[in-house]
Amino acid sequence: AQSVTQPDIHITVSEGASLELRCNYSYGATPYLFWYVQSPGQGLQLLLKYFSGDTLVQGIKGFEAEFKRSQSSFNLRKPSVHWSDAAEYFCAVGALNNNDMRFGAGTRLTVKP
Amino acid sequence: EADIYQTPRYLVIGTGKKITLECSQTMGHDKMYWYQQDPGMELHLIHYSYGVNSTEKGDLSSESTVSRIRTEHFPLTLESARPSHTSQYLCASSERQGAGGELFFGEGSRLTVL
Numbered sequence: 001a002q003s004v005t006q007p008d009i010h011i012t013v014s015e016g017a018s019l020e021l022r023c024n025y026s027y028g029a030t031p032y033l034f035w036y037v038q039s040p041g042q043g044l045q046l047l048l049k050y051f052s053g054d055t056l057v058q059g060i061k062g063f064e065a066e067f068k069r070s071q072s073s074f075n076l077r078k079p080s081v082h083w084s085d086a087a088e089y090f091c092a093v094g095a096l097n098n099n100d101m102r103f104g105a106g107t108r109l110t111v112k113p
Numbered sequence: 114e115a116d117i118y119q120t121p122r123y124l125v126i127g128t129g130k131k132i133t134l135e136c137s138q139t140m141g142h143d144k145m146y147w148y149q150q151d152p153g154m155e156l157h158l159i160h161y162s163y164g165v166n167s168t169e170k171g172d173l174s175s176e177s178t179v180s181r182i183r184t185e186h187f188p189l190t191l192e193s194a195r196p197s198h199t200s201q202y203l204c205a206s207s208e209r210q211g212a213g214g215e216l217f218f219g220e221g222s223r224l225t226v227l
């Protein structure tokens with residue numbers, strides 16, 4: 001079965017600074033990879049997903065992520081963080097014909113003024 | 114914007130009470146899910162459904178039960194709540210079979226059992 005590790009529990013960045021959130025997955029075949037964001041008191045919203053093709057994927061709100069098979073990683077990036085980006089971010093991995101999507105434990109992002 | 118709704122958003126009840134968490138979606142999705150979310154932990158799948166009259170248990174053992182009598186409705190029931198059931202419960206739906214489809218989440222139901 002697949003699994004996901006998000007090594008950083010909590011990250012603090014200054015507004016306007018760049019951001020990278022790490023995600024490592026474990027799965028024997030080609031994974032389906034996702035990043036979700038959860039604002040306080042809200043459900044999870046999809047930021048972006050990777051199924052195949054170009055390994056650099058663009059998402060909503062100016063986020064992008066890069067799939068690196070050799071490193072089993074799918075890190076999320078944003079060049080300039082806004083205060084409204086403060087939230088919890090979850091990486092998830094799924095698989096073709098598998099009804100189970102595995103989520104990481106999440107990374108909480110704090111944005112300093 | 115996703116059209117999936119959960120009620121109640123917040124619930125505080127005493128031990129031994131029966132509770133039902135409601136989840137409805139207006140997107141016509143066949144697949145629906147219940148996840149349990151605790152701080153600092155990964156989301157755990159506790160139930161899912163492929164469609165009407167189909168329900169399956171997820172990877173996390175749960176004393177809750179679910180039903181799927183209508184496509185749009187997927188309630189979760191605890192017959193006798195205990196403090197260990199205190200958690201946030203997230204309902205989700207997806208269009209496609211397998212994990213290829215995006216999950217649409219409700220806003221969650223935060224349950225506290227005293």
